[in-house]
Amino acid sequence: MKMSKRMSSLAPYLFAEINQKIAEKKAKGEEVISFAVGDPDMPTPAHIIDALCQAAQEPANHRYPETEGLVELRQAIAGWYQGRFGVQLDPDSEVLPLIGSKEGIAHVALCFIDFDDVALVPDPGYPVYAISTKLAGGQPHAMPLNEAKDFIPDLAAIPAHILKKAKLMWLSYPNNPTGAVASPEFFQKAVDFAQQNDLVVCHDAAYTEIVFDDYQAPSILQADGAKEIGIEFHTLSKSYNMTGWRIGMAVGNAKIIDALKRVKTNLDSGIPQAIQYAAIEALNGPQDYLAKKNAIYQRRRDLLVDILNNIGAQAKPPRGGIYIWARVPEGHTSTEFATELLDKHGVVITPGTGFGKNGEGYVRLSLTVPDATFVKGLSRLAEWRSSKARLKKR
Ligand SMILES: *Cc1c(COP(=O)(O)O)cnc(C)c1O
Secondary structure (H helix, E strand, O other), X not given: OOOOHHHHHOOOOOOHHHHHHHHHHHHOOOOXXXXXXXXXXXXXXXXXXXXXXXXXXXXXXXXXXOOOOOHXXXXXXXXXXXXXXXXXXXXXXXXXXXXOHHXXXXXXXXXXXXXXXXXXXXXOOOOHHHHHHHHOOOEEEEEEOOHHHOOOOOHHHOOHHHHHHEEEEEEOOOOOOOOOOOOHHHHHHHHHHHHHOOOEEEEEOOOOOOEOOOOOOOOHHHOOOHHHHEEEEEEHHHHOOOHHHOOEEEEEOHHHHHHHHHHHHOOOOOOOHHHHHHHHHHHHOOOHHHHHHHHHHHHHHHHHHHHHHHOOOOOOOOOEOOEEEEEOOOOOOHHHHHHHHHHHHOEEOEEHHHHOHHHOOEEEEEOOOOHHHHHHHHHHHHHHHHHHHHHHHO
């Protein structure tokens, strides 16, 4: 068997070793508490599931869907963008439903990246931006996100020879993994920069609806000229606890949307229609549930940030997203700290290096742990500190 060279860009799975250890512990009957996965623990709201079940009974929804999705769904997405951000979108040419936003994020590379072309990707960042660039034959160029700069990339620091080869720039705020947010001024700066340098901007907006302390996250499409050079990815996964149903969208520049649609028409056959009806209900239906859910995450955020600071893992409370990005206590690498917590305390956290080399010195903890388990996890984190103190005393 001779595999393609591109398979080598799929590096051995970073978490393979951690997963192996989790499996061993579970086999021994030990309880492992995971703060590693960003997958909402709360169920999809009932009115959305009702719409899904009703649509599933309808024979018209048992057949192949269209790649471009139901017109009612595209209208619901455009209406939601208008209401939420004041951004006007043409449902026919500027909206494309996706089989979860990850799908579109991965496929858009095929629209722009040829051999040796560059995509600018945040580091640390959601791994799909870099991997999809490599699978398309291109080169990701890391834009470091540093705490000193509030995890906003320094566009002026991108070398001229890289910019010449760059075709795409990836941004994502509220950010995974750092929890940082971006101002409308930064989005304007990024759009202007993209126009000056003939770049396409892809903004991954997965977390705009998970916000705390009355913060409101902007859309990059609110910036002047954004629709001339960019698209935004959104998903119902995190906002409406719908990760299992796989539905999201790309919106913005009509040429980019059309290119992505052309790629997708050749690769997939759209989103099951019952799920599209569930998404329509999510976007058009009552929204009061969002604030209730965010209040739960905010309470967990505050508890977790407190404990982390108590054990010497400095963390600030993020204004959006479902993660805490904490500094590793002194004297440890990201992986050492994560490994020690798993080995000695049965707690799984993600080493920052899983998101790029600039993630060294940090770990990521997710807020999507059910309350009872969450509290138990907190006391195990606290134990880490007390067991260290005991070691020192000896
Ligand atoms: C969860 C996540 C996604 C993917 O969500 P889908 O379920 O595929 O819609 C995309 N980007 C970021 C940053 C995420 O954290």
